[in-house]
Amino acid sequence: MAENILIVGAGAIGCFYGSLLARAGQRVSMVVRSDYEIAQAHGITVESILGHWNFKPEHIVKTARDYPEQAAYVVLCTKVTGEVNRVELIRDVVSSSTVIVLIQNGIDIEAEIAQAFPANLLISGLAFICATKTRPAYVEHSAYGRLAVGDYPQGISDATRAFAAMFDDSGIECITTDDVVTARWQKTVWNAPFNPISVLSNGLDTQTVVNTQETYLRKIMSEVAEIARALKHPLRDDVVDLNIESTRKMPPYKTSMLIDYQHGRTMETEAILGNAVRAGQAAAVNTPYLSSLYALMKLREAQIEHLKTTA
Amino acid sequence: MAENILIVGAGAIGCFYGSLLARAGQRVSMVVRSDYEIAQAHGITVESILGHWNFKPEHIVKTARDYPEQAAYVVLCTKVTGEVNRVELIRDVVSSSTVIVLIQNGIDIEAEIAQAFPANLLISGLAFICATKTRPAYVEHSAYGRLAVGDYPQGISDATRAFAAMFDDSGIECITTDDVVTARWQKTVWNAPFNPISVLSNGLDTQTVVNTQETYLRKIMSEVAEIARALKHPLRDDVVDLNIESTRKMPPYKTSMLIDYQHGRTMETEAILGNAVRAGQAAAVNTPYLSSLYALMKLREAQIEHLKTTA
Numbered sequence: 001m002a003e004n005i006l007i008v009g010a011g012a013i014g015c016f017y018g019s020l021l022a023r024a025g026q027r028v029s030m031v032v033r034s035d036y037e038i039a040q041a042h043g044i045t046v047e048s049i050l051g052h053w054n055f056k057p058e059h060i061v062k063t064a065r066d067y068p069e070q071a072a073y074v075v076l077c078t079k080v081t082g083e084v085n086r087v088e089l090i091r092d093v094v095s096s097s098t099v100i101v102l103i104q105n106g107i108d109i110e111a112e113i114a115q116a117f118p119a120n121l122l123i124s125g126l127a128f129i130c131a132t133k134t135r136p137a138y139v140e141h142s143a144y145g146r147l148a149v150g151d152y153p154q155g156i157s158d159a160t161r162a163f164a165a166m167f168d169d170s171g172i173e174c175i176t177t178d179d180v181v182t183a184r185w186q187k188t189v190w191n192a193p194f195n196p197i198s199v200l201s202n203g204l205d206t207q208t209v210v211n212t213q214e215t216y217l218r219k220i221m222s223e224v225a226e227i228a229r230a231l232k233h234p235l236r237d238d239v240v241d242l243n244i245e246s247t248r249k250m251p252p253y254k255t256s257m258l259i260d261y262q263h264g265r266t267m268e269t270e271a272i273l274g275n276a277v278r279a280g281q282a283a284a285v286n287t288p289y290l291s292s293l294y295a296l297m298k299l300r301e302a303q304i305e306h307l308k309t310t311a
Numbered sequence: 312m313a314e315n316i317l318i319v320g321a322g323a324i325g326c327f328y329g330s331l332l333a334r335a336g337q338r339v340s341m342v343v344r345s346d347y348e349i350a351q352a353h354g355i356t357v358e359s360i361l362g363h364w365n366f367k368p369e370h371i372v373k374t375a376r377d378y379p380e381q382a383a384y385v386v387l388c389t390k391v392t393g394e395v396n397r398v399e400l401i402r403d404v405v406s407s408s409t410v411i412v413l414i415q416n417g418i419d420i421e422a423e424i425a426q427a428f429p430a431n432l433l434i435s436g437l438a439f440i441c442a443t444k445t446r447p448a449y450v451e452h453s454a455y456g457r458l459a460v461g462d463y464p465q466g467i468s469d470a471t472r473a474f475a476a477m478f479d480d481s482g483i484e485c486i487t488t489d490d491v492v493t494a495r496w497q498k499t500v501w502n503a504p505f506n507p508i509s510v511l512s513n514g515l516d517t518q519t520v521v522n523t524q525e526t527y528l529r530k531i532m533s534e535v536a537e538i539a540r541a542l543k544h545p546l547r548d549d550v551v552d553l554n555i556e557s558t559r560k561m562p563p564y565k566t567s568m569l570i571d572y573q574h575g576r577t578m579e580t581e582a583i584l585g586n587a588v589r590a591g592q593a594a595a596v597n598t599p600y601l602s603s604l605y606a607l608m609k610l611r612e613a614q615i616e617h618l619k620t621t622a
Contacts, residue, residue, distance in 0.1 A: 201607065202611065202614050208613055212610065219602075288600055292603035293603070295524045300512050302519055302523055303513050
């Protein structure tokens with residue numbers, strides 16, 4: 001049976017995974033703000049390593065309030081920044097039976113949603129993908145694509161299994177995890193160093209970073225692992241080794257933070273670094289390496305603001 | 312009696328202090344590489360808050376070997392980077408009676424010179440100045456200017472007092488210190504954070520840095536003070552407070568590292584940060600904040616190299 005799914009956030013993540021669910025036969029609608037007219041006229045184009053396709057959402061609406069159906073799943077795919085009020089974005093379409101799904105970056109980004117909608121099942125999801133919206137309603141998917149989803153704060157409910165199963169045969173794997181918070185910490189082992197470093201180095205590729213400053217990367221990654229352990233979400237003992245090795249094998253990768261920076265968009269500094277540092281403080285873990293990156297990213301943001309006001 | 316003084320390094324520092332010594336009646340010559348022709352033709356122009364003047368060196372030579380006199384003082388004013396072999400630059404003009412003076416940035420930059428010329432008096436000097444060579448053989452001096460000099464590794468010899476006295480009535484103060492190594496650590500309390508942060512933030516001014524990330528600055532400064540203490544060069548207990556307060560009172564200041572970066576010149580990353588981190592390691596002081604800045608500056612340098620090779 002086709003489910004009503006509303007995707008909120010028409011960036012690369014929302015467009016790509018929404019289009020896959022539509023191809024799988026679900027009734028997928030989208031909240032589209034800036035690209036509304038072009039998406040209405042031409043749909044959303046996906047140029048993927050899996051093929052090229054056009055995605056015509058069931059409904060394209062400017063805000064969730066305009067969605068004319070009852071959503072079984074509301075999937076939040078926005079950036080997590082101070083500029084986006086995620087609760088307000090979805091409040092009008094969350095009924096008692098709605099399952100809320102997050103496909104978003106960062107640490108500890110679920111609590112705000114869980115508190116606002118305490119009766120709803122909340123699925124937390126992580127996307128391991130390189131995809132970019134290169135022009136309005138046009139997404140290029142260049143590498144990877146795996147999803148990991150689980151109930152927040154833990155467990156795997158039937159609705160989560162059903163959501164994951166929708167991606168069967170899509171060419172993209174969606175795995176379930178009964179400990180999604182640990183999965184987030186695991187992803188942060190990579191994101192916490194490489195996202196800010198790509199910006200602070202003015203765009204140095206991941207290959208050169210790992211080849212020239214491995215010791216430094218290990219210090220940052222170890223702090224993330226230490227926080228996770230202190231919070232009772234221990235990662236594998238060799239998690240740092242694995243991340244160093246896999247980065248060496250990756251093609252040079254452009255991080256999401258670097259892409260946001262180069263497009264003049266707000267970066268997910270708080271969701272990734274700020275929340276990791278705050279979690280460290282709460283767990284009484286000393287984090288000089290993460291705190292340094294966080295402070296330097298805030299200074300870089302201050303410089304961006306300064307340039308805007310003097311431009 | 313006028314002394315023969317040879318200035319090696321015709322950047323802002325060498326031109327400015329050389330011109331002051333000439334105005335004081337010394338016989339000042341200069342080694343000038345890139346601006347040789349223009350300096351020969353028109354001398355060196357100084358546009359200072361103290362006035363405007365033209366400085367005609369006694370001799371302008373392309374290398375020290377061409378200097379036709381016996382120098383009483385050889386004053387090294389180059390940047391301290393891997394590209395500059397300071398020993399080779401002065402070897403041909405150092406006789407048994409030559410006093411070697413360094414007016415250069417950084418920590419632990421004297422040992423290399425002291426080892427190469429063990430029989431010579433070595434004066435280590437620090438310049439607290441904002442001066443920039445804005446075009447060939449043309450220096451703008453916009454703020455400050457104080458010098459501090461002392462024998463390396465310690466003490467104040469008669470030659471040092473005589474050198475300092477040459478600046479009397481020049482409008483610039485030259486103080487002597489019997490513990491110049493401590494003075495270098497003291498200056499590094501400010502240089503170690505503000506120089507790299509000005510580059511890593513892409514040019515944010517010192518005012519905004521101190522107003523938005525004071526806690527972070529204090530962490531970095533405290534590490535410098537801790538290394539100095541471990542090496543038996545203790546700084547004042549309130550050295551961090553004083554540096555924070557004085558930065559608040561300073562007009563927004565463009566650091567030398569930022570100026571070098573913006574002009575595509577090699578930065579003194581190793582002399583300031585690398586040597587501080589290595590001193591910390593030697594003294595068994597943990598320096599995560601300094602090490603982070605050092606690693607990020609090395610990555611920024613790697614990105615500059617990458618851009619050069621792909622340009």
